[in-house]
Amino acid sequence: MSEKIISKFFDIEDSHTIEIYEKHGGYETIRKVLKQWTPEQIIEEVSNANLRGLGGAGFPAGRKWSFIPKDSPKPKYLVINADESEPGTFKDRYVIDHYTHGLFEGIMIASYAIGAHKAFIYIRGEYIRQTERLVEQIEAAYEKGYLGKGIFGSKFDLDLIVHRGAGAYICGEETALLESLEGKKGWPRMKPPFPAIEGAFHSPTIVNNVETLAYVPTIIKNGADSFANLGSERNGGLRLYSISGHVKNPGVYELPMGIPLREIIYEHAGGLENGNGIKAVIPGGSSSPILTPNEIDVNMDFDSLAAIGSMLGSAGIIVMDDSTCMVRALYVVTRFYHHESCGQCTPCREGTGWAEKVLKRILDGAGRPEDVDNLVEIADNIIGNTICPLGDAAALPIQSYVKKFREEFEYHVREGKCDVKGQ
Amino acid sequence: MEFCKAAKTECDKIIAKYPEKRAAMLPVLYLAEKEFGHISPEVEKYVGKLLDVPPVKVHEVMTFYTLIAAKPRGKYHFQICRGLSCDLKGCVKIIDYLSEKLGLSSDETSDDLMYTFTPVECLAACETAPMMQLNEDYYGNLTKEKIDDILKENS
Ligand SMILES: Cc1cc2nc3c(=O)[nH]c(=O)nc-3n(C[C@H](O)[C@H](O)[C@H](O)COP(=O)(O)O)c2cc1C
Ligand code: SF4
Ligand code: FES
Numbered sequence: 001m002s003e004k005i006i007s008k009f010f011d012i013e014d015s016h017t018i019e020i021y022e023k024h025g026g027y028e029t030i031r032k033v034l035k036q037w038t039p040e041q042i043i044e045e046v047s048n049a050n051l052r053g054l055g056g057a058g059f060p061a062g063r064k065w066s067f068i069p070k071d072s073p074k075p076k077y078l079v080i081n082a083d084e085s086e087p088g089t090f091k092d093r094y095v096i097d098h099y100t101h102g103l104f105e106g107i108m109i110a111s112y113a114i115g116a117h118k119a120f121i122y123i124r125g126e127y128i129r130q131t132e133r134l135v136e137q138i139e140a141a142y143e144k145g146y147l148g149k150g151i152f153g154s155k156f157d158l159d160l161i162v163h164r165g166a167g168a169y170i171c172g173e174e175t176a177l178l179e180s181l182e183g184k185k186g187w188p189r190m191k192p193p194f195p196a197i198e199g200a201f202h203s204p205t206i207v208n209n210v211e212t213l214a215y216v217p218t219i220i221k222n223g224a225d226s227f228a229n230l231g232s233e234r235n236g237g238l239r240l241y242s243i244s245g246h247v248k249n250p251g252v253y254e255l256p257m258g259i260p261l262r263e264i265i266y267e268h269a270g271g272l273e274n275g276n277g278i279k280a281v282i283p284g285g286s287s288s289p290i291l292t293p294n295e296i297d298v299n300m301d302f303d304s305l306a307a308i309g310s311m312l313g314s315a316g317i318i319v320m321d322d323s324t325c326m327v328r329a330l331y332v333v334t335r336f337y338h339h340e341s342c343g344q345c346t347p348c349r350e351g352t353g354w355a356e357k358v359l360k361r362i363l364d365g366a367g368r369p370e371d372v373d374n375l376v377e378i379a380d381n382i383i384g385n386t387i388c389p390l391g392d393a394a395a396l397p398i399q400s401y402v403k404k405f406r407e408e409f410e411y412h413v414r415e416g417k418c419d420v421k422g423q
Numbered sequence: 424m425e426f427c428k429a430a431k432t433e434c435d436k437i438i439a440k441y442p443e444k445r446a447a448m449l450p451v452l453y454l455a456e457k458e459f460g461h462i463s464p465e466v467e468k469y470v471g472k473l474l475d476v477p478p479v480k481v482h483e484v485m486t487f488y489t490l491i492a493a494k495p496r497g498k499y500h501f502q503i504c505r506g507l508s509c510d511l512k513g514c515v516k517i518i519d520y521l522s523e524k525l526g527l528s529s530d531e532t533s534d535d536l537m538y539t540f541t542p543v544e545c546l547a548a549c550e551t552a553p554m555m556q557l558n559e560d561y562y563g564n565l566t567k568e569k570i571d572d573i574l575k576e577n578s
Contacts, residue, residue, distance in 0.1 A: 075442070084547045085544075085545065085547065087506050087507050087508070087544070087545035087549070088507065088508055088545070088549055089547060089549075090547040090548055090549055090550060092547075093547060093548070118442070124547070125488075125490040126490070126502070126546055126547075126556055127547075128559040128560075129559060129560065129561075159440075161440050161441075163449065163450070164449060164450065164453065165449070165488075165490075166449050166452075166453075166488035166489070166490040166491050167488050167489035167490035167543075168487065168488055168489065169544065180449070181446060182443065182445060182446050183443075183445035183446045183447065183448030183449065183474070183476070183484070184445075184448075184480075184483075184484065185483050185484055185486075185487035185488075186487065186488075201442045201443055201446070242549065242550070243550075244508040244549035244550050244552060245508055245511050245512075245549075246511060246512075250508075250549070250550040250551075250552070251550045252550070282507075286507055286545075316549075318507060318508055318511070318549070320511060324511065328510070329507060329510075329511075332505070332506070332507045332510045333507055336506065336507070336544050336545070339544060340544065
């Protein structure tokens with residue numbers, strides 16, 4: 001059995017309560033931190049632990065915190081990204097449901113490190129039950145003096161506020177999220193300025209994913225090295241892999257950074273249903289370029305996936321067996337990006353719409369000979385020409401599906417039907 | 424058009440949490456949805472007044488986000504996932520079945536205001552695909568039989 005940090009709590013009854021969390025050593029670390037640690041020491045420890053941003057981009061967490069200007073007279077904010085809307089990703093829900101106070105303790109330590117006295121959890125609007133849980137457990141923490149003025153009897157004040165989104169994938173992107181938090185429509189901002197300099201309410205702000213912060217207490221408690229050593233080079237620790245699609249046991253698995261994808265699929269998720277073979281795998285949410293069966297020995301860390309032209313992203317793995325029609329899969333993915341494009345940049349707004357239309361007509365047996373090249377061209381025109389990375393997120397799947405399964409697309413166009421068994 | 428006293432108190436409490444009044448937009452809209460059923464143009468105006476923003480800015484928010492009701496919605500709101508993982512697990516058949524059972528096509532509400540039917544994007548519960556959300560709760564591993572049972576319980 002490999003080590004578990006967060007998922008240890010998934011099977012413990014009432015693990016979301018203060019009482020059970022404290023029974024397992026919870027809130028010991030923040031008490032120590034408030035007495036013995038300086039903010040700089042925390043940031044150094046988190047940097048040395050090689051904790052990467054687990055929301056998708058993989059930016060080193062400690063380094064991000066160090067960008068907060070020390071001399072700014074403005075208030076600082078910590079914003080916790082619980083928007084969880086990258087298709088194929090569902091891990092943060094488990095953290096919120098079962099490791100509620102572990103997340104809070106991470107939030108407290110991070111707030112202390114960056115000097116924030118107000119933190120906002122931005123949670124996707126559909127997570128109504130999770131919103132209720134957070135609100136109820138925050139109240140419990142206030143009652144105990146763990147939140148509010150002078151937390152744990154220290155001089156450090158911290159307010160924690162839950163902010164429920166209202167159904168827009170783009171609000172997972174950090175600057176769109178900040179606009180949304182400020183009461184506006186979720187249109188991404190141009191960067192720079194980066195949120196660490198000018199984020200929420202024109203003030204220095206750190207945006208971190210739920211899971212990223214949930215690992216912080218363990219890092220401080222056990223030390224940077226012990227966390228770093230659980231993972232691979234420059235990719236510290238464990239992380240929560242969401243796996244779905246045609247596997248026997250879909251779910252959330254907490255495993256080391258850098259574990260081979262094949263191992264997750266076959267050893268942890270039980271392999272494929274019905275003994276089918278693999279046709280393709282999405283390694284890190286629907287935005288990540290797709291992998292073929294001969295690529296699944298890749299190690300699941302940010303650098304290894306980047307090296308083969310894909311992304312670890314949110315570690316939302318979607319497995320497709322050999323009965324899958326790749327044209328249909330790409331159509332569903334592209335329809336999503338078109339639906340979720342905020343419409344601010346023409347290449348993204350028009351390109352995603354056009355690609356969806358082309359894919360639909362190929363699926364309907366009305367594809368034109370130039371359509372396959374058209375798709376690639378549409379994608380090429382989006383990449384690098386947009387304000388936020390959603391444009392690339394829509395274009396990269398188009399490029400990779402067409403490149404790796406071109407014959408299937410051409411067959412569809414030529415014959416007006418699918419040649420995959422079971423379709 | 425005005426909040427009752429309890430809702431007004433709740434609204435003030437929400438606004439007080441934020442450094443700027445306008446940031447209370449989504450929570451106050453959710454509160455208004457609870458109080459008034461949906462956000463009509465009059466409610467938009469009222470929320471604008473509460474938050475010191477022009478009504479057009481409230482309207483902009485209402486048209487951007489999908490979850491807050493701009494028109495009356497059914498007592499039972501079915502949001503059924505059409506995302507990739509659900510698609511791989513055959514959600515199309517389930518979506519068609521539910522649509523037929525309810526007699527509603529996408530984004531429609533029944534005349535008696537009992538049901539609203541909305542196919543939606545990934546709800547982040549792909550491990551239970553095919554799945555849907557009915558009001559506050561998620562229902563996973565859907566089959567036609569399961570849909571029948573859920574409909575029986577919620578009618
Ligand atoms: C279109 C888009 C959607 C995103 N959705 C999410 C999301 O749902 N949750 C999340 O944590 N990060 C999401 N991100 C990444 C955030 O912009 C940001 O990088 C992250 O919240 C930073 O936290 P981290 O460094 O801890 O990962 C998204 C990014 C893009 C471009
Ligand atoms: S790339 Fe797309 S989603 Fe991002 S800002 Fe431009 S239009 Fe909006
Ligand atoms: S695709 Fe349906 S819940 Fe994710």
